[in-house]
Amino acid sequence: MFKILTDLPDRVLAVSAVGKITADDYEKVLMPMVEEKLTKYGKVRILYQIGNEFNTFSMMALWDDAKFGLAHWKDWEKIAVVSNIGWLRGTIWTFKWLMPSKFKLFQNAKLEQAKQWICGDRL
Incomplete structure (x- = not known):
């Protein structure tokens, strides 16, 4: 499931993966939240933590992630x-050069730095 991180400005969608992430988690939680931010702001800033509480992704969740990311390719601000x-x-690092938005990868110990970075520039 996704745990929503609420200590960031409204313009930033921040989630933490907990336990097993399924296609339902994407379809019923993450995708509607992204669509709401797109409607409200035009572009989306997302902080996605996959920390110590995470176990695994279902295969369909990975598919939904890739499909949704590609469908909104130009909608990501950061x-x-x-x-x-x-x-x-490693997978993210390999493909990060394809990202049309600002993108940064952080270790879990740097979560606070990630929050500062995602909120940086003009909000």
Whole structure:
């Protein structure tokens, strides 16, 4: 499931992955929240933490993530991913140059820096 991080400005969508992330989590929680931010602000800033409370993604969740990310390719203003998971960091690092938005990868110990970065510039 997604835990919503509420200590950031409204313009920033901040979530933490907890337990197993399923397609339902994307379809019923994350996607509607992104759509709401798009309607309200035109672009989305997202902080996505995959920390110690995370277990795994279902295959359909990974598919939904990729499909949704591509569908909104130009709608991301800034993306901060916070995780210590090696395979995930490696995958993100490999493809980050394709991102049309500002993007930064942080270790979990740097969550506060990630929050500052995602809120930086003009909000």
